[in-house]
Amino acid sequence: NAGVTQTPKFQVLKTGQSMTLQCAQDMNHEYMSWYRQDPGMGLRLIHYSVGAGITDQGEVPNGYNVSRSTTEDFPLRLLSAAPSQTSVYFCASSTGTGRGGAPLHFGNGTRLTVT
């Protein structure tokens, strides 16, 4: 029972490089989201999706792109990496009944360093 799988676990980028963080879930969850975790800041929502073909911005979307072509996958793209994007990135999914409020299930994170 894999749940939410994130790859890679670690990544180092140079400023200006681009990359994609992968997220896949096997629970048939409609809702998927990306958070970043920084010391003393808690978890902040970057982008989210309520179903295939539907995405929306969260609290800190600048510098990131997402797409949702399938129910299972929700990749996060860094267009031009900056040191301020050094963080731990978590993907989370939930059943998304339409009323909201369903608990989030998290992956184990991608630790990104931008030099």
Added chain:
Amino acid sequence: GQQLNQSPQSMFIQEGEDVSMNCTSSSIFNTWLWYKQEPGEGPVLLIALYKAGELTSNGRLTAQFGITRKDSFLNISASIPSDVGIYFCAGSSGTYKYIFGTGTRLKVLA
């Protein structure tokens, strides 16, 4: 961005002691969640609360949905070394968006 006030930020306790932590918000929430995060891993759901006044237990953990709907509490009874970690609260006003607290770092001294 909006955040929850979670306290205490950190605590050191003796094994066997009870632990209490809480989260407060300026907004009313319809759902409160409590998570635990261990080093190198993602947050793991401990307890979900959906009604004001609700009291829910999960083993030695008990959480309450405050009656004002602006706060929630987590208690851990008879702490053990494996309780070490960071505990997060999260609240939702009924949409998909959750707001997270900044975490309570718990260290248990044997």
